[in-house]
Amino acid sequence: MxxxxxxxxxxxxxxxxxxxxxxxxxxxxWVMNWRPVWVAMVLIYWCMALPDRVGIGVGWCLGLLLDxxxxxxxxxxxxxxxxxxxxxxxxxxxxxxxxxxxxxVLVAIYLLLFQFFNMWIRGIMxxxxxxxxxxxxxxxxxxxxxxxxxxxxxxxxxxxxx
Amino acid sequence: xxxxxxKNHLESVxxxxxxxxxxxxxxxxxxLAATHWLSESVVTRQKLMDENTRLNEEHxxxxxxxxxxxxxxxxxxxxxxxxxxxxxxxxxVLVAExxxxxxxxxxxxxxxxxxxxxxxxxxxPIVDAGGIMGQIIHVGPFSSTVLLITDPTHALPVQINRNxxxxxAVGRGQNGVLSLQHLPTNADIRxxxxxxxxxxxxRFPRGYPVGTISEIALIPGEPFAEVSVMPSAKxxxxxxxxxxxxxxxxxxxxxxxxxxxx
Numbered sequence: 173m174x175x176x177x178x179x180x181x182x183x184x185x186x187x188x189x190x191x192x193x194x195x196x197x198x199x200x201x202w203v204m205n206w207r208p209v210w211v212a213m214v215l216i217y218w219c220m221a222l223p224d225r226v227g228i229g230v231g232w233c234l235g236l237l238l239d240x241x242x243x244x245x246x247x248x249x250x251x252x253x254x255x256x257x258x259x260x261x262x263x264x265x266x267x268x269x270x271x272x273x274x275x276x277v278l279v280a281i282y283l284l285l286f287q288f289f290n291m292w293i294r295g296i297m298x299x300x301x302x303x304x305x306x307x308x309x310x311x312x313x314x315x316x317x318x319x320x321x322x323x324x325x326x327x328x329x330x331x332x333x334x
Numbered sequence: 335x336x337x338x339x340x341k342n343h344l345e346s347v348x349x350x351x352x353x354x355x356x357x358x359x360x361x362x363x364x365x366l367a368a369t370h371w372l373s374e375s376v377v378t379r380q381k382l383m384d385e386n387t388r389l390n391e392e393h394x395x396x397x398x399x400x401x402x403x404x405x406x407x408x409x410x411x412x413x414x415x416x417x418x419x420x421x422x423x424x425x426x427v428l429v430a431e432x433x434x435x436x437x438x439x440x441x442x443x444x445x446x447x448x449x450x451x452x453x454x455x456x457x458x459p460i461v462d463a464g465g466i467m468g469q470i471i472h473v474g475p476f477s478s479t480v481l482l483i484t485d486p487t488h489a490l491p492v493q494i495n496r497n498x499x500x501x502x503a504v505g506r507g508q509n510g511v512l513s514l515q516h517l518p519t520n521a522d523i524r525x526x527x528x529x530x531x532x533x534x535x536x537r538f539p540r541g542y543p544v545g546t547i548s549e550i551a552l553i554p555g556e557p558f559a560e561v562s563v564m565p566s567a568k569x570x571x572x573x574x575x576x577x578x579x580x581x582x583x584x585x586x587x588x589x590x591x592x593x594x595x596x
Contacts, residue, residue, distance in 0.1 A: 189358065196362045196435045204436070240351040241359065242437045243445075243472060243479040246344050298487065 178225060180333035187214050187324065188234060196241060205305040208313040209283050211238055211249075212256055216279060217324045219260035220267050222334065231257030245297060252289040256282050272318045280314035345472070349450070352474030359445060359477065363433045370573070425539055426579040428452060430460075432572070433477060442482035442507065442569075444468075448577060449476045457537055459578045465543035465566035466490070466531055467575055482569055483544070484510050492544050493532040497522055500532055503544060503563055510569055512545060514561040519552050521559065529563055539580035 191210040199207060211234060218226035235250025242249070259282060260267065267275065287306055327333075430448040437443045448454050450473050458470045460480050468482040481488050486507035492514070493500045499521060501514040517523060527547045533540025543566045551560040 192355075193358055193362050196359060198362075198366070198434045198436050207436075237351060237355055240348055240472075241355045241435075243441070243443050246348060 178334070180328075180331045181225075183327060183331045183333045184218055184222075184226060187218070187327070192234075192238065192241065195238070205308050206312045207309055208316050209286060209309050212253060212283055212286050213279065213313055213317060213320055214324070215253055215257055216260050216282060217321060219257050220264045221325075221328060223261045223264045226257070227261055228254045228257045245293065248290060248293045251293070252286040255289060256286050259285075272321060275321065276314045276317040279317045280310045283310040283313050286310075345456070348472055349474050352449075352472065352477065356474060356476050359433050359435045362435050366434045428577045430575050430577055432575065437479070442468075442485040442488075442505065443471075444480045444482065445477055446480055446575060446577075447477055449474045449478050451475050452577075453579075454478050454577055459538045459542075459580060461542055461576045461578055462567045462572040462574070464568055464572075465545065466538060467567045467569060467572070469537065470577075480575075483512060483565060483567075484569060489515075490538055490544070491532045491534040492529045494523060495528040495530045495543075496524075499523070500534070501529075501561075503529065510565060511548070512563040512565060514547075514563060515558070517559050517561055518557070519559045523547060523550060523559070523561060525550060533580075536581055539578055 188211070191214040194210040195207070215226070215231055215234060219231075231253035232250045235248075235253035236246060238244075238249040238253075239246050267278065270278065284307065287310055291306060428448060430446040430452075433445040433447055435445055437445065446460070454470055454473050456470060456473055458478075460467045460469060466483060468480045468485075468488065470478045471481045472479040482505070483490060483503065484505040484507065486505050489502050489504040491500065492503045499517075501517055503512040504515050505512055514523075514529075525547050529544045529546065531538045531540055531542045531544055545563040545565040545567075547561060548564040549562040551562075553560060
């Protein structure tokens with residue numbers, strides 16, 4: 173029964189793997205501060221599209237992987253991603269009917285929250301980062317969101333992920 | 335999070351998860367490694383010959399210098415024996431390569447392709463051709479994360495080579511500069527002084543260069559001078575680094591010598 177209910181789990185996994193790889197990719201110094209928060213964006217998309225499959229647990233595990241990759245304290249990204257997944261899941265019905273531009277703004281607000289969590293935990297660790305550029309990724313993510321949304325939606329339809 | 339920050343229980347969890355992450359990092363690094371490989375393999379014969387001559391000359395120069403060092407080392411050892419103190423200057427080293435991936439922004443970390451399987455351990459010092467680079471903070475089976483000496487949370491015990499004055503070099507996190515903390519304004523320091531690791535704290539081996547003093551700012555009213563140190567290791571551009579085993583216990587030494595004898 174389970175196999176009939178759900179389909180195309182590998183597409184979700186591949187999209188997360190690609191998101192982590194995009195986060196890992198080295199970039200020149202001047203674009204580094206503008207790097208979109210790929211993993212969080214992909215997570216928001218799946219939480220919105222398939223709230224019964226991707227949720228807080230997935231967000232948490234993904235965050236742990238990201239923590240290990242980035243060498244942060246275990247749980248820093250995990251907490252932020254879990255919170256984002258939670259907010260998206262309680263608001264996905266509204267989220268779906270919004271036009272793309274409004275969605276993008278909302279995504280930016282979610283990601284600001286994510287960055288805030290990161291900054292907060294880093295502050296507790298004693299690694300201050302007061303530089304204003306930590307808010308830039310949310311801005312770039314806002315502009316990229318419509319394209320990411322369209323791409324992921326088409327992929328989801330093509331491979332019949334539900 | 336608190337547990338991870340304060341204690342080391344979660345180090346094994348991190349190590350297991352890093353096995354999962356390593357393939358991703360490896361794949362991301364592939365195109366870059368391929369570019370390096372290409373640019374290395376597509377060089378003209380003339381260039382290779384030039385490089386060969388240059389390296390040969392360098393080898394000769396270094397060898398002649400090494401001969402002098404061998405004599406000096408023997409002499410040093412004899413004198414130390416006279417003083418009844420023994421210092422082991424030779425350490426086991428292993429070459430590791432950088433994996434070019436992005437880590438947490440605002441921190442100075444790198445990933446290298448050697449881990450537990452090659453005998454790396456938590457807190458192991460990393461050097462390059464110029465001097466000390468940093469130390470390992472997380473070890474995985476195949477890769478490890480290195481905290482560079484310029485990170486604001488990193489400090490290492492150093493001394494000034496000229497007069498043996500001890501200090502602590504703390505990273506500033508920006509523009510690749512260290513600062514020597516708590517040196518009084520009347521301390522005997524000059525611009526251009528070589529800073530070497532002092533080996534106190536038993537983490538870094540003694541006698542490796544750390545950097546040179548680039549600026550001394552005396553601020554009226556401040557009890558301490560603000561001393562900037564330019565690291566001598568090429569923190570931004572080294573592709574190959576050395577893992578050092580500075581304080582191996584006697585047993586391991588014996589085993590190693592046996593291996594060499596065989």
